[in-house]
Amino acid sequence: MAEDCLFCKIRDGEIPSEILNRNEHCFVIRDIAPTTPTHLLVIPVQHFTYLTGLTPEFQHTIGAMFDVAKSMAETEGIAESGYRLVINQGEQSGQQVPHLHLHVLGGRAMGSLA
Numbered sequence: 001m002a003e004d005c006l007f008c009k010i011r012d013g014e015i016p017s018e019i020l021n022r023n024e025h026c027f028v029i030r031d032i033a034p035t036t037p038t039h040l041l042v043i044p045v046q047h048f049t050y051l052t053g054l055t056p057e058f059q060h061t062i063g064a065m066f067d068v069a070k071s072m073a074e075t076e077g078i079a080e081s082g083y084r085l086v087i088n089q090g091e092q093s094g095q096q097v098p099h100l101h102l103h104v105l106g107g108r109a110m111g112s113l114a
Contacts, residue, residue, distance in 0.1 A: 007043045007099040025064035028072055037107025038076045042069050048100045050089055069104045078106030
């Protein structure tokens with residue numbers, strides 16, 4: 001665990017949060033400042049800050065994160081209408097917590113990112 005990592009503290013129960021889904025690779029919480037009606041965070045159990053720090057052994061975790069994102073989109077009722085998956089990397093991208101995580105965004109129409 002990174003010493004002051006918010007997500008590691010949630011993972012370890014030091015900060016209370018409703019965990020919507022959890023497996024050996026990742027867990028899911030709702031974003032506390034949602035930008036869409038459905039805004040979930042899929043967070044790996046193992047602490048990593050950036051994709052550049054990942055090793056090949058982490059491929060199972062990345063796969064699990066996307067599987068859980070798909071499952072949660074179905075559970076939240078946004079799979080049919082569509083949803084966006086986002087991983088922000090670094091300060092200029094908007095990454096606010098220095099622990100790799102996947103945003104699941106949906107519940108309203110979204111414009112193009114370009």
